[in-house]
Amino acid sequence: MKKKIFVILSLLVIGFVSIKLYKYISRSTEQYSDLQVIAYHYNGEGYVGSETCMECHRDIYETHLKTAHFNTSSFTNLDNIHGSFKEGENTVSLMDADIKMVEIDGKPFQHAQIKYGDRQAYDWSMDITIGSGLKGQSYLSNQPDGLYQLQASYFVPSDKWINSPNYTDRINPLRPVNDQCLKCHVTFAKSSSTSPNSNKYDISKIVLGVDCEKCHGPAEKHVVFQRKNKGIHNDTTLIGLSSLSRQQRLDLCASCHSGLRSNQIQNPFKFLPGDTLSKFSKNYNSLRPSTTLDVHGNQFGLLTSSKCFTESDQMDCMTCHDPHRNQRGQKAYFNSKCIGCHQQNTTTCSISTTEMAQMGNDCIQCHMPVVPSKNMQVQLTKLDNTTPVGVRTHNIAIYPEEVAKE
Ligand code: HEC
Ligand code: HEC
Ligand code: HEC
Ligand code: HEC
Ligand code: HEC
Ligand code: HEC
Ligand code: HEC
Numbered sequence: 001m002k003k004k005i006f007v008i009l010s011l012l013v014i015g016f017v018s019i020k021l022y023k024y025i026s027r028s029t030e031q032y033s034d035l036q037v038i039a040y041h042y043n044g045e046g047y048v049g050s051e052t053c054m055e056c057h058r059d060i061y062e063t064h065l066k067t068a069h070f071n072t073s074s075f076t077n078l079d080n081i082h083g084s085f086k087e088g089e090n091t092v093s094l095m096d097a098d099i100k101m102v103e104i105d106g107k108p109f110q111h112a113q114i115k116y117g118d119r120q121a122y123d124w125s126m127d128i129t130i131g132s133g134l135k136g137q138s139y140l141s142n143q144p145d146g147l148y149q150l151q152a153s154y155f156v157p158s159d160k161w162i163n164s165p166n167y168t169d170r171i172n173p174l175r176p177v178n179d180q181c182l183k184c185h186v187t188f189a190k191s192s193s194t195s196p197n198s199n200k201y202d203i204s205k206i207v208l209g210v211d212c213e214k215c216h217g218p219a220e221k222h223v224v225f226q227r228k229n230k231g232i233h234n235d236t237t238l239i240g241l242s243s244l245s246r247q248q249r250l251d252l253c254a255s256c257h258s259g260l261r262s263n264q265i266q267n268p269f270k271f272l273p274g275d276t277l278s279k280f281s282k283n284y285n286s287l288r289p290s291t292t293l294d295v296h297g298n299q300f301g302l303l304t305s306s307k308c309f310t311e312s313d314q315m316d317c318m319t320c321h322d323p324h325r326n327q328r329g330q331k332a333y334f335n336s337k338c339i340g341c342h343q344q345n346t347t348t349c350s351i352s353t354t355e356m357a358q359m360g361n362d363c364i365q366c367h368m369p370v371v372p373s374k375n376m377q378v379q380l381t382k383l384d385n386t387t388p389v390g391v392r393t394h395n396i397a398i399y400p401e402e403v404a405k406e
Contacts, residue, residue, distance in 0.1 A: 046220030
């Protein structure tokens with residue numbers, strides 16, 4: 001009798017334990033199978049996307065969603081296009097064609113109507129939006145034979161649809177989009193051909209936006225490790241950015257903020273934080289004096305030619321920028337960075353306090369003025385939309401004309 005009870009009890013205990021164990025195992029596998037790898041880097045490491053980071057880095061995740069970086073590319077839908085679809089506001093008129101933004105079955109398209117001859121028409125889907133919409137947006141179309149940039153773009157300063165920069169005033173063959181174009185606006189893309197100029201991609205495997213893993217490297221291993229070992233320190237699954245040299249930290253930002261670097265030596269998507277940028281790409285005109293540098297972004301070239309940089313040994317981009325926040329317009333924050341250095345061991349401003357006050361004590365207004373982009377202006381004068389894009393120069397210097405302006 002006692003034996004029977006003992007056996008039954010044991011069976012019950014074993015059953016209970018196995019159910020618990022089963023539940024525990026299935027839950028943890030469930031948790032791990034949540035982890036979706038969007039794409040694999042050339043080194044085999046997986047990109048998992050910033051949503052995965054929310055679980056443990058909620059603060060950074062939430063501020064990051066508001067940055068121009070995160071929003072610089074996304075799958076296009078009617079909501080994230082900043083330009084108008086209203087009749088009369090939705091057209092770019094060229095010499096030989098009209099391009100209209102239209103909605104077909106709830107999806108955005110560019111509809112090109114040729115004005116002459118057999119009056120052919122084309123419909124191109126708008127699939128990927130490039131640009132956070134601060135200055136403008138451009139659209140990519142995923143066609144059967146590859147990825148292309150569409151001819152109509154949206155330009156913020158004039159709030160109008162425009163002919164995309166570098167397109168002529170006629171209907172142009174669509175411009176293929178390859179790694180060279182994508183490298184600064186997405187985190188990772190791998191074309192399906194080994195040819196360096198290929199424009200063929202599985203767009204569901206493009207890691208969009210300048211996301212966490214652009215600056216921190218693919219993080220699949222980190223997430224798996226941290227989920228297993230809740231909160232363990234001395235985690236070496238990621239490249240520690242704070243332990244990198246000044247040049248390595250600069251190179252990370254310079255990979256997108258030092259001009260087009262069209263002299264490509266290696267695939268730009270092989271570049272990882274900690275790598276030496278000059279082994280990947282160079283600017284053809286790197287010997288040109290830096291004052292003539294222009295955007296599409298060369299904050300690196302401009303900053304490194306200013307005295308604040310050359311005469312201090314710590315300054316890098318993070319001296320003034322928190323890469324996890326949208327800090328646009330935070331004058332007081334940026335000024336505090338200038339004063340931080342300029343009240344201690346370096347010289348302070350020699351201008352009169354009256355003049356200083358007239359400019360609201362805003363160091364940046366006088367020493368990092370907004371200048372019109374030469375590139376973008378030339379492109380736009382042909383199109384009646386002459387409003388140039390203003391860019392903040394990173395050549396911190398004395399600009400006497402800025403004082404005279406007031
Ligand atoms: C399950 C929790 C968890 C998830 C998910 C997670 N992390 Fe972490 N992460 C941590 C912990 C804990 C640390 C601190 C480790 C240490 O101090 O060594 C950390 C540290 C970091 C660091 C600092 C590393 C260093 O050496 O300075 C970075 C960068 C980072 N995580 C990025 C990410 C990114 C990007 C993602 C999403 C793709 C992510 N983490 C997802 C828990 C997590
Ligand atoms: C534009 C590049 C960039 C992006 C995008 C970025 N980071 Fe960072 N992150 C950095 C840099 C640079 C540092 C080191 C800061 C320093 O040493 O001054 C850093 C530091 C960190 C740290 C450790 C220090 C801290 O502040 O806690 C964590 C954790 C982290 N990042 C997580 C993330 C997560 C999660 C995301 C996305 C939601 C993200 N980062 C996106 C560049 C970036
Ligand atoms: C993969 C390319 C890439 C990398 C790497 C990168 N950036 Fe950017 N950054 C961009 C692009 C593209 C934009 C413009 C986004 C837009 O408006 O669509 C931008 C915009 C910015 C802006 C302007 C934000 C605003 O609100 O106007 C700052 C500041 C900036 N980056 C700083 C940095 C710093 C600092 C680093 C290094 C830690 C860095 N970036 C690394 C591509 C990059
Ligand atoms: C070398 C890096 C780089 C390459 C390559 C590049 N861009 Fe950019 N792009 C930037 C940076 C940086 C900005 C932000 C401008 C600035 O410096 O303030 C930007 C801004 C933009 C903007 C305006 C975004 C906004 O709202 O602020 C659009 C649109 C854009 N780029 C489209 C493209 C397209 C289309 C291509 C490919 C043909 C391309 N870019 C190639 C770096 C690059
Ligand atoms: C990391 C410290 C540091 C920071 C931050 C810094 N500077 Fe400087 N700056 C220096 C040093 C060092 C010099 C050269 C020696 C001197 O003039 O004291 C310098 C020089 C200058 C000069 C003289 C330039 C010339 O060509 O003669 C101006 C103007 C200036 N800084 C303005 C600024 C402004 C404005 C800011 C904020 C946007 C700023 N600095 C941020 C360290 C810094
Ligand atoms: C001495 C401070 C300082 C340093 C160092 C610095 N920046 Fe900036 N940056 C600024 C200020 C100030 C602005 C203007 C912010 C605004 O408009 O609200 C700015 C704006 C920008 C913008 C937006 C430009 C525009 O006109 O839209 C980009 C991109 C940028 N910085 C990138 C970088 C990169 C990359 C580095 C490192 C190579 C860097 N910055 C280093 C102070 C700095
Ligand atoms: C009204 C425009 C204006 C404002 C605002 C302004 N500066 Fe200046 N700054 C100048 C001019 C002009 C000079 C050159 C004066 C001269 O050489 O007589 C100068 C000179 C400097 C110098 C070099 C001094 C030297 O003798 O070499 C530094 C450093 C400097 N400013 C830093 C700053 C800082 C930091 C701020 C913000 C607290 C600031 N400036 C605000 C216009 C301005």
